[in-house]
Amino acid sequence: MAALGPWLLVLPATMLLFLLLVLPVAGTLKESFDGASGGLLDNYQAFFADEFNRVVLIRSFKIAFMSTFVSLVAGFLGAYMIANASPNLKRVLLILSVFPLLTSVVVRSFSFMAILGRNGVVNTLFLKIGLIDQPLELLFTQGAVVAGLAYLFTPLMILSLVGVLENIDDDLYAAAGSLGASPVGVFFQVTLPLAVPGMIVGSILVFTGSLATFVTPVLLGGEQQMTLSTLLYRKAMISFDWAAANTIAAIMMAITITCVIAMGALANRIAAGRKMR
Amino acid sequence: MAQNAVILQDLVAHYGPTQVLHGLNLTIAEGELVSLLGSSGCGKTTTLRLLAGFLQPTSGQITVAGKDVTKLPPHKRDAGIVFQNYALFPHLTVAENVGFGLKQRKVAAPERKARVDAMLERVGLVDYANRLPAALSGGQRQRVALARALAINPPLLMFDEPLSNLDAKLRVDMRVEIRELQKANGRTAIYVTHDQEEAFSISDRVAIMNAGRIVQLDTPEVLYRRPNSAFVARFVGFDNLIEMKVVKREGDLVTAEVEGGALITLSQAETGPLEDRFVVGARPEGIELTADPSNAIAGKLLTRSYLGRSYQYKVDTPTGMLIANAPLTQLHEEGGAINLKFNFEHCCILPVEEN
Structure with missing residues (x-):
């Protein structure tokens, strides 16, 4: 009887998770395998047969990869600056970099519309200094979506990297310097390799996040730059094609899980490679 | 008379507004091992950091092997430093750690390997060349750190409390080993420690420091028998x-x-x-x-x-x-x-x- 106690205690939470997470996800998966003509993979075949869907799938990948790359670079610079700042400045910079996370995704994506729009900050500035004589079409491009997503997710990258960079022992830098490594050499031979675990964690967060967001591609990409998530929305809410929507959801889930596993394996291989050499 | 390998002249140093060195003078002859001995906050580590170039003095001059290095950045000073926490690169193997300095000096791979092997041989770690530092014991890590510092043939070896993370028995073994390596190579060395026994057993001369000054600089024998002040006397057991x-x-x-x-x-x-x-x-x-x-x-x-x-x-x-x-x-x-x-x-x- 005593052994049952702990199980009873976790029961409510387990039930909640089961009802609200496991059941719906299982339902989605089941529906995606329920083809119209009874075939298990009918829905998937239908999805991949449509060229438009393939374009959207590849575009989603491209956008997620590019925004991950941009926020990796920007996030590394930011985290490096924060990790090397004086304690007081560090606090301020950290708060500033996390601050965007406190506002809604919608607001942040709208702010990018204000920046990139026909009468936005960028166009106004370029027109004024005579760089262009006609407003550029910046909105509803792939670049706009990538920029918006990178802006959205860079704080996550910074947070993943600051801890890793701060944990590098200052004596390692001192040792590398005393052994003759220039500051640039120290960066590439010590800082960067030791930051790899943080870079992987941050990349997983940004990549999966970029792949799943809905608001940013809708607002900054519009109809022209449809991604998997916006396509899913259209199938479900506009054309009421639930089978297709379920299939897209299942595909997105599969991509996310594959990415997490692949990046985790990459991290392990780097660690193992270090041990083997 | 041996040439003076290191000359520290009127060194004054500050951490922010706090003055930590008050005009320190020290001359080390070639091949000599001098210890800086004192309790924490006496300025011994600061002196070492100045000598390594991690810190700039407010005033004063540092000469190593006849060259004024006061304004040189650390990577141009050729200092072999052994750190208290070893400071081995965790992502590099033992051999790569030892070869790090040679790689910076663009020594070609075959020669680098030969020199690294010779170094590992000397510290008895040939079988561990391909291990990561995490797989080594404290004493082995300290040997790697020592080999890494020696590999670049530095005109000056610096030790920053290198043994304080080891247990008592190993500490004694390692200090004998350090002394033998230093003597065998005829290297000039400066050794920072707060352990009187360690300083006395390993050094040609010991500088006892207090509040940013050298209180007495002498051979261990003289310090032990004829301290020049109450501070030193208490320090050596009177x-x-x-x-x-x-x-x-x-x-x-x-x-x-x-x-x-x-x-x-x-x-x-x-x-x-x-x-x-x-x-x-x-x-x-x-x-x-x-x-x-x-x-x-x-x-x-x-x-x-x-x-x-x-x-x-x-x-x-x-x-x-x-x-x-x-x-x-x-x-x-x-x-x-x-x-x-x-x-x-x-x-x-x-x-x-x-x-």
Whole structure:
């Protein structure tokens, strides 16, 4: 009887998770395998047969990869600056970099519309200094979506990297310097390799996040730059094609899980490679 | 006369508004190992950081091998440094760690490998060349750190408390090993530590530091027998410092009064010439417990503790608490009256310091 106690205690939470997470996800998966003509993979075949869907799938990948790359670079610079700042400045910079996370995704994506729009900050500035004589079409491009997503997710990258960079022992830098490594050499031979675990964690967060967001591609990409998530929305809410929507959801889930596993394996291989050499 | 390998001249250093070095002067001859010894905050690590280039002095000059390096960044100074926490690169193998400095110097891979192998051979870690530092024990890591510092053939080796993370037995082995490697290569070395025994056993000369200054710089033998100040005396084990005032001089013999009225006769042949006021520094083994009250300080025996080779007694006297060691054959009861006599062979004479 005593052994049952702990199980009873976790029961409510387990039930909640089961009802609200496991059941719906299982339902989605089941529906995606329920083809119209009874075939298990009918829905998937239908999805991949449509060229438009393939374009959207590849575009989603491209956008997620590019925004991950941009926020990796920007996030590394930011985290490096924060990790090397004086304690007081560090606090301020950290708060500033996390601050965007406190506002809604919608607001942040709208702010990018204000920046990139026909009468936005960028166009106004370029027109004024005579760089262009006609407003550029910046909105509803792939670049706009990538920029918006990178802006959205860079704080996550910074947070993943600051801890890793701060944990590098200052004596390692001192040792590398005393052994003759220039500051640039120290960066590439010590800082960067030791930051790899943080870079992987941050990349997983940004990549999966970029792949799943809905608001940013809708607002900054519009109809022209449809991604998997916006396509899913259209199938479900506009054309009421639930089978297709379920299939897209299942595909997105599969991509996310594959990415997490692949990046985790990459991290392990780097660690193992270090041990083997 | 060996050439001076390192000259530190009037070094002044600040951490923010706090001055941590007050005009430090130190000259190290080629091939010599000099220790900087002192408690934390005395400026010994600061001195090392200045010498390595991690810190810029407010004023003063640093010369290494005849070259003014005061303004040079660390990576242009050719310093081989062994850190307290080893500071091995965790993502590189033992061999890559040792070869790091050679790689920076663009030594070609085949020669680099040969030199790394030779170095690993010397520290007995050939079989560990492909391991990561995380897979090594503390002593092995320290050997890797040592090999890494030596691999670049530095004109100057620096040790920053290299043994304080090791256990006692290993510490003794490693310091012998460090000394042998340093001597075998004829390297000039500077060694920072707070451990007196370690500093004395490993060094040609020891600089005892206090509050940003070198208080005394001498060979371990001189420091141990003839400290020049109360600070150094306490540091090297003269636990009892007793001020005396000369009341009578008779040829070689001097009679001095201790606070509380006791009269002690000293022979200047034994102690050297004595000022009118002086301080006697006595090790616990330099004070004898006796029933004979002549030429002795009377006191009350407070506590006795067993030290293995002897008993240590704390004795309350008019001039303060004194500590004396007595052989095991001589047992005194706590609480009794006792007289303390000096054995000047285990004592030193210090000037009176006004404070």
